[in-house]
Amino acid sequence: MNASLLWILLLAGACVGSFINVVAWRLPRQESVVWPGSHCPHCGHSVQWHDNIPVMGWLALRGRCRDCHQPIASRYPLVEALTGGLWVSAAWASGFSSNHLLTAPETTVITLVGGVVLISLLMPLVLIDIDHLWLPEPICRAGVIAGLLATGLVALFAEQETARSVLFNHLLASAAGLLVLESLSALAERLVGQPALGLGDAKLAAMAGAWLGLGGLTVSMGIAVFSGALFGGLARITGRLKPREPFPFGPFIAVGIWLVWLMGPQWWWSQWVALIEP
Numbered sequence: 001m002n003a004s005l006l007w008i009l010l011l012a013g014a015c016v017g018s019f020i021n022v023v024a025w026r027l028p029r030q031e032s033v034v035w036p037g038s039h040c041p042h043c044g045h046s047v048q049w050h051d052n053i054p055v056m057g058w059l060a061l062r063g064r065c066r067d068c069h070q071p072i073a074s075r076y077p078l079v080e081a082l083t084g085g086l087w088v089s090a091a092w093a094s095g096f097s098s099n100h101l102l103t104a105p106e107t108t109v110i111t112l113v114g115g116v117v118l119i120s121l122l123m124p125l126v127l128i129d130i131d132h133l134w135l136p137e138p139i140c141r142a143g144v145i146a147g148l149l150a151t152g153l154v155a156l157f158a159e160q161e162t163a164r165s166v167l168f169n170h171l172l173a174s175a176a177g178l179l180v181l182e183s184l185s186a187l188a189e190r191l192v193g194q195p196a197l198g199l200g201d202a203k204l205a206a207m208a209g210a211w212l213g214l215g216g217l218t219v220s221m222g223i224a225v226f227s228g229a230l231f232g233g234l235a236r237i238t239g240r241l242k243p244r245e246p247f248p249f250g251p252f253i254a255v256g257i258w259l260v261w262l263m264g265p266q267w268w269w270s271q272w273v274a275l276i277e278p
Helices: 003-029 056-060 075-093 098-103 105-132 137-156 160-192 199-237 250-263 265-276
Strands: none
Touching (some): 003 075, 003 105, 075 250, 105 199, 105 250, 160 199, 199 250
């Protein structure tokens, strides 16, 4: 794989990660994500452009505001670095190599662009859900539209009958993800007096269906349920979570979506079969 492409993805992803930090901070506070520019939440002074360079700016300032010297959370450079790394993994997932560019250039490029769009939508959802137990509907809705658009573009370069069936599969998966999780949440509320999942989780499942189709939705939700149950069980055993205390499930759905995007549902299914076979 071209090293120059990887560096471009890493740097561009880190820059987008910087913007994701802004979205995760401002959107729950109903503030504009574009105006005013980056500023210190403690003293209000604008962040100079060279202090706003992803990761390096934070390191140069030693994690403190240049003006008031209040600490800047280490989460900011971590999100920037993680987003850059995940953008690089999108190139690996799409099989972006010279061979693929020669045999299927359109679908390879669309898959790569789709991957970086997907992870750039998942990251703010994860951060906001961790902080506020909330998955903003506008981002989930944008994710559904982007997923169907990416699916449709890839399908354009396939046979006409195949294209229609693929797009229908993803539309059906998006609707199924929304309806099934909303139904499970309503059933849990009826049985135990509180919803098992938030409505935002159902909208994120709809986004998963739009990007991954029925098979991918099933596998990604399986990963989310298993990892979420493991985390919740351990947290309650260790006393970090009280009985019936809610915790964000969106991050586990997001991890399931990205893992299936990286490896494909067939790979995960084969691993599961290999695990349970004697």
